[in-house]
Amino acid sequence: MFRFFAIRVLRAVLTVALVVTFAFIVLRLSGDPARSIMGDDASPEAMTAFRREWGLDQPLWMQYFHYFAAIFEGELGRSMRGGVPALDLVLERIPATLMLTLPAFLMKLAIGIPAGVYAALYRDSVIDRAVMVTAVAGYTVPSFVLGLVLVQLLAIWVAWLPTGGTGGLQHLILPIITLGVGGAAVLARFVRSAMLEVLGQPYIRAASAKGIPWASVVRGHALPNAAIPTVTIVGFMVGNLIAGSVVVESVFSWPGVGNLLVVSVAARDLAVVQSILLLVAAAMVFSNLIVDFLYGVLDPRLANGNTGGDH
Amino acid sequence: MGNLAGCATGYVFPAAPAPQPLLVIEGMTVDFNGVRVLRGIDLTLARGEALGIVGESGSGKSVTWLAALGLLPRSATVSGSVRLDGEEMLGAAASRLDRIRGGRVAMIFQDPSSALNPVLRIGRQIGEVLARHHGVSGSNIRAEAKRLFDLVGLPDAARRFDAYPHELSGGQNQRVMIAMALAGKPDVLVADEPTTALDATIQAQILDLLTTIRRETGMALVLISHDLGVVSETCDRIIVMYTGSVVETAPADAIFASPRHPYTQGLLAALPPFEGALHRLVPIEGQVPDPTNLPPGCAFAPRCPKRLAVCEEAVPPLAQPENGRFSACIAATVQPARLSLKLNTSVLA
Ligand SMILES: Nc1ncnc2c1ncn2[C@@H]1O[C@H](COP(=O)(O)OP(=O)(O)OP(=O)(O)O)[C@@H](O)[C@H]1O
Numbered sequence: 001m002f003r004f005f006a007i008r009v010l011r012a013v014l015t016v017a018l019v020v021t022f023a024f025i026v027l028r029l030s031g032d033p034a035r036s037i038m039g040d041d042a043s044p045e046a047m048t049a050f051r052r053e054w055g056l057d058q059p060l061w062m063q064y065f066h067y068f069a070a071i072f073e074g075e076l077g078r079s080m081r082g083g084v085p086a087l088d089l090v091l092e093r094i095p096a097t098l099m100l101t102l103p104a105f106l107m108k109l110a111i112g113i114p115a116g117v118y119a120a121l122y123r124d125s126v127i128d129r130a131v132m133v134t135a136v137a138g139y140t141v142p143s144f145v146l147g148l149v150l151v152q153l154l155a156i157w158v159a160w161l162p163t164g165g166t167g168g169l170q171h172l173i174l175p176i177i178t179l180g181v182g183g184a185a186v187l188a189r190f191v192r193s194a195m196l197e198v199l200g201q202p203y204i205r206a207a208s209a210k211g212i213p214w215a216s217v218v219r220g221h222a223l224p225n226a227a228i229p230t231v232t233i234v235g236f237m238v239g240n241l242i243a244g245s246v247v248v249e250s251v252f253s254w255p256g257v258g259n260l261l262v263v264s265v266a267a268r269d270l271a272v273v274q275s276i277l278l279l280v281a282a283a284m285v286f287s288n289l290i291v292d293f294l295y296g297v298l299d300p301r302l303a304n305g306n307t308g309g310d311h
Numbered sequence: 312m313g314n315l316a317g318c319a320t321g322y323v324f325p326a327a328p329a330p331q332p333l334l335v336i337e338g339m340t341v342d343f344n345g346v347r348v349l350r351g352i353d354l355t356l357a358r359g360e361a362l363g364i365v366g367e368s369g370s371g372k373s374v375t376w377l378a379a380l381g382l383l384p385r386s387a388t389v390s391g392s393v394r395l396d397g398e399e400m401l402g403a404a405a406s407r408l409d410r411i412r413g414g415r416v417a418m419i420f421q422d423p424s425s426a427l428n429p430v431l432r433i434g435r436q437i438g439e440v441l442a443r444h445h446g447v448s449g450s451n452i453r454a455e456a457k458r459l460f461d462l463v464g465l466p467d468a469a470r471r472f473d474a475y476p477h478e479l480s481g482g483q484n485q486r487v488m489i490a491m492a493l494a495g496k497p498d499v500l501v502a503d504e505p506t507t508a509l510d511a512t513i514q515a516q517i518l519d520l521l522t523t524i525r526r527e528t529g530m531a532l533v534l535i536s537h538d539l540g541v542v543s544e545t546c547d548r549i550i551v552m553y554t555g556s557v558v559e560t561a562p563a564d565a566i567f568a569s570p571r572h573p574y575t576q577g578l579l580a581a582l583p584p585f586e587g588a589l590h591r592l593v594p595i596e597g598q599v600p601d602p603t604n605l606p607p608g609c610a611f612a613p614r615c616p617k618r619l620a621v622c623e624e625a626v627p628p629l630a631q632p633e634n635g636r637f638s639a640c641i642a643a644t645v646q647p648a649r650l651s652l653k654l655n656t657s658v659l660a
């Protein structure tokens with residue numbers, strides 16, 4: 001068990017290091033922070049001073065080295081816009097983002113799982129067709145398109161809800177729906193195919209042959225098996241709670257982490273971008289650990305590891 | 312009623328004047344998406360009888376019993392009649408079927424390891440049968456399960472209750488399946504190729520176990536197999552199926568001594584000899600026709616060495632050439648029975 005987790009954690013650290021390196025290279029090579037933050041009109045002297053202050057005059061590999069060394073001391077740097085610690089800037093935005101992504105996550109589960117289960121149980125019925133058509137639509141329409149359509153319908157034409165920004169609960173409704181629909185669709189499709197796979201297994205027929213009523217066969221025999229592959233995708237959604245709403249936050253001008261990311265990338269505000277990436281990576285790693293743990297709980301074939309590699 | 316296959320009650324209960332059979336299947340057909348795979352099955356099962364069902368792959372052995380128990384997917388259309396103690400089962404309400412399945416008629420399957428739910432402990436899986444059919448609850452479940460595990464010869468019975476199926480071997484899992492089937496105290500156990508997935512020594516052990524249990528409990532056994540040898544050792548009476556029809560039915564010893572239908576004769580010829588005899592095995596030539604494309608007459612005619620012109624015109628009915636025996640073959644009734652006897656002795660020699 002210890003070895004199992006030690007390997008996971010080591011792999012996670014390597015992943016994060018790669019992501020951060022990638023962001024460093026892309027942001028450093030794609031533009032000049034001094035120019036994007038000070039503006040084109042700034043004097044050459046001011047530019048030089050800015051570069052010296054933020055270490056931008058040093059060779060690239062030195063900057064990279066300093067950055068990495070700082071991370072290991074728990075120092076994620078400061079925003080080049082205003083000098084505030086980057087991590088504080090990011091953490092401050094997290095509640096706003098979770099206000100959208102958590103309810104959207106619950107919406108995905110509450111709609112996606114029952115819809116997928118029903119579609120599988122009533123395969124090829126009207127319910128199944130309806131769920132699948134909706135799911136394909138919800139899955140293929142990009143969230144910014146859906147967001148704009150919802151704004152047009154509910155905020156502009158009938159004017160029931162605000163077009164964006166913050167304020168009361170009514171400001172949350174459209175962004176949450178926009179976020180939730182796609183995920184619910186993905187989950188419905190996934191759960192449906194997982195259920196169909198399980199319902200075709202011999203042990204389901206064998207359970208019916210024992211005289212177990214169908215509802216109990218579904219609940220007691222099919223669902224626990226279908227849950228195993230489903231955990232993967234739900235875990236992925238958990239990992240996305242922090243960074244999964246970049247597009248929607250932009251469409252609805254919501255002051256969350258996603259919005260901060262867009263602004264900071266545009267400004268080449270490296271420390272802030274890196275902090276967000278680190279946080280996102282950490283969330284992903286964390287959710288992966290939970291998924292692995294849940295596999296062990298849900299699938300006894302993995303728990304004692306004697307038939308490993310079954311997945 | 313005339314050609315109802317095998318009212319073999321005569322020799323099972325020689326003294327009793329025609330007792331009501333336990334289970335009667337009449338004119339049962341099954342279609343999958345418009346393709347008929349079961350073409351009117353008639354059979355009876357007496358109380359305590361051991362009935363063998365043989366036939367090549369795809370002949371409808373499994374579908375017959377799955378249909379009888381209402382276990383086919385919705386894509387199947389079933390018609391005809393299945394009566395258990397005179398009560399119709401086809402189209403019965405789900406709640407009544409659930410009381411019959413596992414309670415009065417239990418079924419076990421080919422691959423025990425996939426017929427057990429991989430994520431549930433074995434104790435839970437046998438416990439739900441005990442709870443459902445006999446209201447056993449709490450710690451009594453564990454005690455009763457241990458008794459059943461001992462009965463089926465599962466080693467280390469007490470500890471198996473908390474094990475998962477993947478922790479047991481295939482043979483042990485089949486013993487668990489049999490214990491689960493016995494948990495309902497059924498009148499009939501349908502065993503669908505219970506040993507095909509197991510290796511040879513385990514196969515023999517499981518067949519012995521089924522025979523012993525039947526003797527001790529008095530339940531009827533339906534043993535499905537593609538191996539005439541396996542079935543004839545275990546069963547009183549044998550039904551031979553081909554492309555969704557019964558082609559012959561007879562007492563086990565009679566079918567060995569004098570098979571009537573050329574298909575049965577072919578199955579016998581394909582059987583390995585008991586003791587290192589020298590003659591070659593003769594597999595039946597040709598292939599089982601596809602259910603979507605059956606010949607107009609006898610389905611076996613294209614492969615039949617005794618084919619007559621009439622065989623390709625009409626489907627032969629299941630006729631009764633002598634007491635307790637039925638055969639669906641025109642050639643066998645037209646030609647003197649001597650001929651088939653002679654052929655057969657050459658096969659067994
Ligand atoms: N779920 C299904 N959908 C469509 N066709 C089916 C289904 N189940 C069985 N069949 C068809 O019904 C026919 C009889 O199948 P069945 O399983 O009863 O054969 P069997 O005699 O048990 O053969 P085996 O020895 O291979 O188990 C075959 O042609 C098979 O293809």
Ligand SMILES: [Mg+2]
Pocket residue numbers: 372373374503
């Ligand atoms: Mg079969």
